[in-house]
Amino acid sequence: MRRGNFKVRLLIGVAIVAFAFIRRCSQQETNPYTGRTQAISLSPEQEIAIGLQSAPGMTQQHGGLHPNNQYQALVDQVGNKLVNNSIAKNTPYKYDFHLLADDKIINAFALPGGQCFITYALFSKLENQDQLAGVLGHEIGHVLGKHSNERITDSKFWQTMIMGAGAIDMGVIAQQYGQGKLLANGRDDELESDELGIFFMIKAGYNPEEMIGVMQILKNAAGPNRQPEFQSTHPDPENRIDKIKEAINKYREAS
Numbered sequence: 001m002r003r004g005n006f007k008v009r010l011l012i013g014v015a016i017v018a019f020a021f022i023r024r025c026s027q028q029e030t031n032p033y034t035g036r037t038q039a040i041s042l043s044p045e046q047e048i049a050i051g052l053q054s055a056p057g058m059t060q061q062h063g064g065l066h067p068n069n070q071y072q073a074l075v076d077q078v079g080n081k082l083v084n085n086s087i088a089k090n091t092p093y094k095y096d097f098h099l100l101a102d103d104k105i106i107n108a109f110a111l112p113g114g115q116c117f118i119t120y121a122l123f124s125k126l127e128n129q130d131q132l133a134g135v136l137g138h139e140i141g142h143v144l145g146k147h148s149n150e151r152i153t154d155s156k157f158w159q160t161m162i163m164g165a166g167a168i169d170m171g172v173i174a175q176q177y178g179q180g181k182l183l184a185n186g187r188d189d190e191l192e193s194d195e196l197g198i199f200f201m202i203k204a205g206y207n208p209e210e211m212i213g214v215m216q217i218l219k220n221a222a223g224p225n226r227q228p229e230f231q232s233t234h235p236d237p238e239n240r241i242d243k244i245k246e247a248i249n250k251y252r253e254a255s
């Protein structure tokens, strides 16, 4: 009786896992802006809609928009200069750059479809416009790289895989493996965004070396013991600096 039961569960489990893989294959697309093949499940229109829907909530979580119009105008100016001088201009995305009032959490992030944010806590630590361009260029990189789209698609894939593996009592293993995968992919997103950010900075006439200054600011903000929010989702600034130097050499030679 138990053996028969196991066979049925095994068949169901294998069928679910096979379904997850077949669906994933059909979702593979080459990103027209990065040239990288990725599994995505949302159209640009859906990405834009999700970003616009989520933006007010994200803004609220960070104390609303910063009241200083001059600071906001500077953020707009630098962000738009990056977009207008790069491939970002040729995408269907609608870019908006928001300065958040939050003066405690050093952070910047992007929602799918083009909504980009920087907290005042980070903005106030930046030493020049080139560094601001570095932060915003990195966020535009997340949008072009379709990173949210890819993560949403990945997590759906792992949910189905865990369900399939659960039928054959391997659910916990699949869950742990999936979580590790998602974290590792998150770090790759950061490195790709750094590289794209450098590319946009050079195209728009900003000094890409200042991106290293941004990394120093993030490192100092972390202090010896404290981990800021930016770093829990972003790789170690030291590793990033090495990759940033590589990207500067690569794109300087090309331009």
Ligand SMILES: [Zn+2]
Pocket: 138, 142, 189, 190, 193, 234
């Ligand atoms: Zn990032």
